[in-house]
Amino acid sequence: MSERKTWLLFLSLVFVVVLAACGGNNEPADAGTNNNEAETNNTSESNNNEANEAAGENSEGDYSLAEDQTLIFARGGDSVSLDYASVTDGESSRVTEQIYESLLKFDEDSFEIGPGLAEDWEVLDDGLRFVFQLREGVTFHDGTDFNAEAVKINFERWADPDHEYHFADEGYTYSVYGTQFGGFKGDDGHVIEEINVLGDHEIEFVLNESLGAFLQNMGMSYFSITSPAAFEEYGSAINENPVGTGPFKFVSWSKDDSIVLEKNEDYWLEGYPKLDGVIFQVIPDNSARLTALRSGEIDIMDGLNPDDVEQIEADPELAVFERDTNNIGYLGFNLDKEPFDNPDLRRALNHAIDKETLISLLYAGLAEPATNIIPPSYMGYNDSIDPYAYDPDLAKELLEEAGFGDGLEFDLWTMPVARPYMPDPERAAEVMQANLADVGVTANIVSMEWATYLERTEQGEHDIFMLGWSGTNGDPDYFFGNLLHSGAIPGGNRNFYRSDEVDSLLNQAKNSVDEDERAELYKEVQEIVHEDAPMIPLVHSIPVLAGSERVKNYVPHLSTSEPLTNVELAE
Amino acid sequence: MISYTIRRLLMLIPVLIGMSLITFSIIHLIPGNPAQTILGEQATPQAIEQLEEQLGLNEPYFVQYGNYMMGLLQGDLGTSLRTKASISSEIWPYLAATIELTIFAMVFAVIVGVNAGIISAWKQNSLFDYTSMLIALIGVSMPIFWLGLLEQWIFAQNLGWLPAFGRGNPRDPVETVTNFYLLDSIINGRPDQLWTSFKHLILPGVALGTIPMAIIARMTRSSMLEVLRSDYIRTVEAKGSHTLSVVYRHGFKNAVIPVLTVVGLQTGTLLGGAILTETIFSWPGVGRYVYEAIGNRDYPVIQSGIIVIATIFVFINLIVDLLYTYIDPRIKY
Numbered sequence: 001m002s003e004r005k006t007w008l009l010f011l012s013l014v015f016v017v018v019l020a021a022c023g024g025n026n027e028p029a030d031a032g033t034n035n036n037e038a039e040t041n042n043t044s045e046s047n048n049n050e051a052n053e054a055a056g057e058n059s060e061g062d063y064s065l066a067e068d069q070t071l072i073f074a075r076g077g078d079s080v081s082l083d084y085a086s087v088t089d090g091e092s093s094r095v096t097e098q099i100y101e102s103l104l105k106f107d108e109d110s111f112e113i114g115p116g117l118a119e120d121w122e123v124l125d126d127g128l129r130f131v132f133q134l135r136e137g138v139t140f141h142d143g144t145d146f147n148a149e150a151v152k153i154n155f156e157r158w159a160d161p162d163h164e165y166h167f168a169d170e171g172y173t174y175s176v177y178g179t180q181f182g183g184f185k186g187d188d189g190h191v192i193e194e195i196n197v198l199g200d201h202e203i204e205f206v207l208n209e210s211l212g213a214f215l216q217n218m219g220m221s222y223f224s225i226t227s228p229a230a231f232e233e234y235g236s237a238i239n240e241n242p243v244g245t246g247p248f249k250f251v252s253w254s255k256d257d258s259i260v261l262e263k264n265e266d267y268w269l270e271g272y273p274k275l276d277g278v279i280f281q282v283i284p285d286n287s288a289r290l291t292a293l294r295s296g297e298i299d300i301m302d303g304l305n306p307d308d309v310e311q312i313e314a315d316p317e318l319a320v321f322e323r324d325t326n327n328i329g330y331l332g333f334n335l336d337k338e339p340f341d342n343p344d345l346r347r348a349l350n351h352a353i354d355k356e357t358l359i360s361l362l363y364a365g366l367a368e369p370a371t372n373i374i375p376p377s378y379m380g381y382n383d384s385i386d387p388y389a390y391d392p393d394l395a396k397e398l399l400e401e402a403g404f405g406d407g408l409e410f411d412l413w414t415m416p417v418a419r420p421y422m423p424d425p426e427r428a429a430e431v432m433q434a435n436l437a438d439v440g441v442t443a444n445i446v447s448m449e450w451a452t453y454l455e456r457t458e459q460g461e462h463d464i465f466m467l468g469w470s471g472t473n474g475d476p477d478y479f480f481g482n483l484l485h486s487g488a489i490p491g492g493n494r495n496f497y498r499s500d501e502v503d504s505l506l507n508q509a510k511n512s513v514d515e516d517e518r519a520e521l522y523k524e525v526q527e528i529v530h531e532d533a534p535m536i537p538l539v540h541s542i543p544v545l546a547g548s549e550r551v552k553n554y555v556p557h558l559s560t561s562e563p564l565t566n567v568e569l570a571e
Numbered sequence: 572m573i574s575y576t577i578r579r580l581l582m583l584i585p586v587l588i589g590m591s592l593i594t595f596s597i598i599h600l601i602p603g604n605p606a607q608t609i610l611g612e613q614a615t616p617q618a619i620e621q622l623e624e625q626l627g628l629n630e631p632y633f634v635q636y637g638n639y640m641m642g643l644l645q646g647d648l649g650t651s652l653r654t655k656a657s658i659s660s661e662i663w664p665y666l667a668a669t670i671e672l673t674i675f676a677m678v679f680a681v682i683v684g685v686n687a688g689i690i691s692a693w694k695q696n697s698l699f700d701y702t703s704m705l706i707a708l709i710g711v712s713m714p715i716f717w718l719g720l721l722e723q724w725i726f727a728q729n730l731g732w733l734p735a736f737g738r739g740n741p742r743d744p745v746e747t748v749t750n751f752y753l754l755d756s757i758i759n760g761r762p763d764q765l766w767t768s769f770k771h772l773i774l775p776g777v778a779l780g781t782i783p784m785a786i787i788a789r790m791t792r793s794s795m796l797e798v799l800r801s802d803y804i805r806t807v808e809a810k811g812s813h814t815l816s817v818v819y820r821h822g823f824k825n826a827v828i829p830v831l832t833v834v835g836l837q838t839g840t841l842l843g844g845a846i847l848t849e850t851i852f853s854w855p856g857v858g859r860y861v862y863e864a865i866g867n868r869d870y871p872v873i874q875s876g877i878i879v880i881a882t883i884f885v886f887i888n889l890i891v892d893l894l895y896t897y898i899d900p901r902i903k904y
Contacts, residue, residue: 070742077863080609080653088610171625171655175610175618183617239655254664255654256855256863258741279741283853291723292735419612451607451868458616467612482613491615 063570066550069276071569074283074298078256083239085158085222086172090560093221095259095280097561099141100224100244103132103151104215108555108562109324110377111474113219117146117245127210127513134201138268140227141249148203152195153228155205159192160185170236176222180213180473210511212518213475220473221561247273247565256282274553274568293318293546299569300547300554306364306423312546319549325368325375325540326558328479329421329468331432332535336460336496339408346533348398350388352439353536358431362424363541370537372526374479375471377558379515380522385530395439404441412436412443413457413465417450420560421468421541428538429466457494467494472559476522477510484529497534572896575904579889583882590881591643594874595636598865604628605652605868626652639874648879649871651864658875662860666879667750668738669849669856673841675772676780681834684784685823688791688830692799693818703788710785719778719851726774733774736853740767775852779845783837790833794826801825827898835891839884 075094081087084096105116118132138146157165158177161184166172174184182189193208207214217223230243242250245268248261259280263273281298283289286305292298300321304312312318331353333340340346355369368376371387399405414429415422422428429445436443443464448456457465469492471478482492485506489496502525509521545556553566606622607614623629627638642649648658687707691700727735738752739745745764748755753772756765798804799822807817846858857876864872895902 068742072741081655086655088613168625171622171650171652173618173622173625175614175622178618178621179615236655252744254744254747254855255661256665256859257737257853258744260741260744281737281741281853282855283736284850284859285853287720288723288736288851288853291720291728295728295731295735297727297734297736449602451603451605454607454612455604469613488615492613 063552066569066571069274069569070279071275071277071300071551071564071567072279072281072298073564074281074289074292074301076282076284076286076289076303078282079253079259079280081239082242082250082253082259083172083226084224085174085177086167086239088176093559094561095261096224096242096244097221097246097563098248098261098278099242099246099250100221100226101246101563102219102221102224103134104219106219106474106557106559108566109557111216111219111471111558113215116219117151117225118218121215123215123513127212127214127511128207130205130207130214131198132203132205134203135268136201138245139266140229140243140245141264142227142229142233142243144227144229146225146227146245147200148197150225150228151203152197153231154225155192155195155223157231158184158223159190165231165238167236172236176220176472180217180220180222181211182209210513212510212512213473213477214513216473216475221559222472247563248275248278251277258282269565273563273565275564278564290546293548296548299551300545302545304544304546306362306366306544308546309364309366309544317549319547319551321545321547321554321556322366323543323545323556323560324377324558325542326377326474326560327375327421327468327470328370328373328540329419329466329538330370330373330535331538332465332467332495333533334460334462334464334494334496335498335534337463339404340463342402343532344398344402345404345408347388348395348402348404348439349436349441350533350536351391351395351398352441353432353435353538354390355538356390357435358428359539361431362428363539366544367539367541370540372530373469373483373535373537374476374522374526375540375558378471378474378476378479380476380509380519380526382523382526384523385526388533388536392435392438399439399441407440407442409442409444410463411446413453413462414445414447415450415466416447416453419468420470420543421539422466423541425466458490460490460494460496462494465494470560474558476518477506480506480522480525481510484525484534495534497529497532499528499532502528572893572904576889576893579892583885586885587878587881591640591874591878592636594877595632595639595870598868598870598873599632603868605870608866608868609653635870639871643875643878648875651872652869653864653867653872658872662857662876662879664747664750665855665857665860668854669842669845669858671738671751671753672772672775672779672845672848672854672856673838675776676841677783677834677838679776680780680784680787680837683780684787685791685830687784688788689795689818689823691788691792692795693814695796700792704792707785707788710781711789713781715778715782715847716851718781719775719848722774722778723851734771735774738768738771738854739764743767775848775854778852779841779848783834783841786837787830787833791823791826791830794829795822798822798826824898828895831891831894831898835887839887842880842883842887 075091077091079092079095080089081092082096084093084100101117103116103118104113107114117135117138119135120133122131124131134148140146157163158174160166161168178184182191184190191207191209191211193206196204198204224244227243231238234241240253247264247267249264251260251262253259262277263275267273283292286303289301290308293301309320312320333346335341359365359367359369371385372382374381412429412433415425418424433443433445469479469483482488484493484497484502486498486503505521505525509518512518550570552568552570556562606619606626606628610618610622627635639649650657651661687703691703694700723735726733745752745755745768746759748758752768753765756768804817804822807821845856846862849856849859857880861873861876864876896904
């Protein structure tokens with residue numbers, strides 16, 4: 001028995017010593033890493049200097065290429081489908097953007113359109129007729145020719161529910177087509193009247209109503225062109241066997257693991273793509289993904305915790321890539337419910353929210369305070385509007401004037417999931433709750449399952465709610481038309497904002513093909529909306545990715561997906 | 572014994588019908604609309620309505636359940652609402668990944684756990700006994716995600732010895748035949764890929780196997796202690812047999828039944844409960860498949876996934892029960 005006690009004592013002693021050692025280890029370890037950081041910082045500076053000097057001599061040759069030109073892009077979730085038009089998730093278009101191309105192409109870092117599979121185009125009859133001259137000598141990955149007939153088949157496939165490649169029986173729907181072109185064949189609002197093949201490489205779209213965003217739509221990854229021969233061969237399994245004209249060819253897909261693409265040797269742009277292959281790897285856990293990046297197993301990762309940005313910037317072997325902002329996170333009022341039908345109250349509350357604190361607390365500074373609902377880079381952004389400044393005293397005063405001096409209580413509906421425009425909705429709600437308490441307003445945080453949240457806000461059951469919107473084609477109508485037009489009730493307009501004036505301005509702008517005219521109309525809309533204050537615009541967030549310093553020429557696009565045509569890997 | 576097996580297999584039918592009914596009721600009771608979830612916050616009401624109709628979600632529940640069960644009887648597990656792929660063909664790679672990981676984890680757990688348990692019992696109250704039982708206690712109470720992240724941090728990030736994610740090198744993917752990567756590498760005659768696949772199994776396998784290992788070690792120890800005190804062991808020792816061979820040959824054989832029960836139960840649990848390990852180590856297994864489906868309200872995938880896991884669970888238990896008779900002839904069915 002005494003022997004047993006001795007052992008126990010000995011063991012617990014060992015345990016304590018081990019624990020103590022663990023605790024003690026922290027400090028020297030930290031100091032060690034600090035030293036390392038200091039050292040690496042120095043080397044990074046000298047690297048930069050060298051790089052700059054080299055750049056002075058030769059802008060391109062300041063790095064030598066790695067032998068293995070296969071890039072591994074890690075992300076949190078898998079693609080749903082590789083049939084881009086039948087899904088809406090960013091993880092799908094991120095991959096299809098490599099395999100497929102659309103008629104027009106967005107600029108590397110903006111929504112400015114340029115030639116894609118169409119080399120040239122004409123707008124005729126006041127925007128009722130569009131003629132595209134298609135690029136010649138382009139082949140699909142299966143060797144068949146790209147031509148006007150292929151374009152026609154693709155567009156008819158989406159528009160016509162009875163088309164043999166529509167795959168309605170297999171559950172395929174093309175919701176983005178419906179949104180962007182006003183519905184489907186036979187619907188009242190469907191704008192594409194007919195598509196005519198004028199020649200082997202010339203195609204005409206005839207519209208029954210002009211559509212200001214038509215050309216922007218043509219640049220969207222949702223309207224890329226699939227090989228008709230592949231439809232014939234794979235049928236509805238086209239979602240797992242993509243065949244396009246893009247810089248990379250599809251090789252294999254092991255679900256929830258990786259999608260492997262290889263270089264398209266016959267790509268029409270001579271000398272491109274630079275990479276030999278791209279692998280999209282799923283790593284669900286954010287910290288595990290960062291570990292994989294640090295250990296050099298992957299080259300680029302999406303889904304970085306904002307809090308990790310600082311660490312990565314300090315690491316000379318890693319780089320942070322910022323995506324330009326293309327979204328809005330907002331706090332919306334339900335104008336159909338008292339007392340939120342009172343514009344004085346809405347304006348007063350606009351002064352109560354501290355956007356700067358939100359940005360520094362939840363976005364690690366990677367966001368801009370919002371004044372209007374469209375991102376600042378958009379056509380027609382009105383920068384002469386004076387934002388509602390954060391001023392609790394003024395807010396209190398205005399509340400009193402509006403008759404709410406004795407306080408006010410309502411439910412603050414909080415999103416249950418993180419979105420790019422709102423990385424941590426729960427904490428954001430707490431911050432805003434505190435802001436509102438400062439001006440004597442009681443906000444009760446309410447949350448529910450995501451689909452239920454969306455359905456119930458669409459039905460108008462809420463008081464005040466958090467939500468946001470992301471751009472897809474760079475056209476302001478996609479924001480205004482969906483968030484503020486009375487036609488989007490029920491739908492995206494969950495503020496139940498109805499203004500005849502705004503509706504008519506938006507209709508004019510939507511149907512105009514004159515950019516300057518459209519810009520003026522949208523500016524006017526923003527003035528009215530600012531005055532009516534149906535929502536509190538919170539932030540335009542800046543999504544970030546992290547990558548290895550070896551990744552060159554990578555420019556993240558606003559639309560969340562970009563072709564990796566120019567990217568290469570340095571030694 | 573054959574009639575016993577048949578009886579057990581027949582019992583599978585009510586079990587599966589019950590499982591499917593419970594699963595179906597639960598997933599339709601929890602709030603959330605698949606069409607809305609799939610299309611997200613930017614979908615128009617028209618688009619959602621259209622998708623609901625196409626997916627057959629506007630039919631009454633019992634019609635949906637009936638359709639599903641009709642398909643199941645014909646061996647059709649249904650079609651995923653989200654990916655539009657047939658679940659029967661989609662689920663196999665996930666299942667194979669999980670089975671491979673589970674087997675690896677259990678082999679690790681059994682080898683380490685059983686030996687630690689036996690030696691602890693043999694050298695009761697020794698330093699080895701205390702240390703291994705302390706480790707077992709820590710192992711049982713260690714959160715898997717924490718252990719997993721710790722492993723990654725040490726062995727992948729700092730030492731760079733082992734890969735932190737996936738089943739193989741994405742730059743050199745294993746050509747799949749059976750979807751068991753170890754087996755496929757051998758079939759393809761690629762010893763290098765065999766080694767790579769093995770290395771990928773180590774961290775998640777150890778993380779997943781730690782809890783069962785601890786449970787097995789403790790079970791083996793207590794079961795062995797009982798056996799070692801019995802008369803026949805004393806008789807064998809009196810006849811002058813070498814001690815270690817007594818412990819392993821005569822002792823363990825009689826202590827193995829409770830251990831086997833634990834192994835069977837743990838294997839079943841691992842099959843369905845490896846979600847955390849699969850998430851941390853990016854292991855494309857069936858736990859993650861079902862988990863993602865729950866998030867997306869992909870009803871057919873949830874139902875079929877659970878039914879497949881339940882079936883395997885039942886089979887494992889049957890195999891364990893049959894093994895009893897082989898190990899201990901006194902047990903008869």
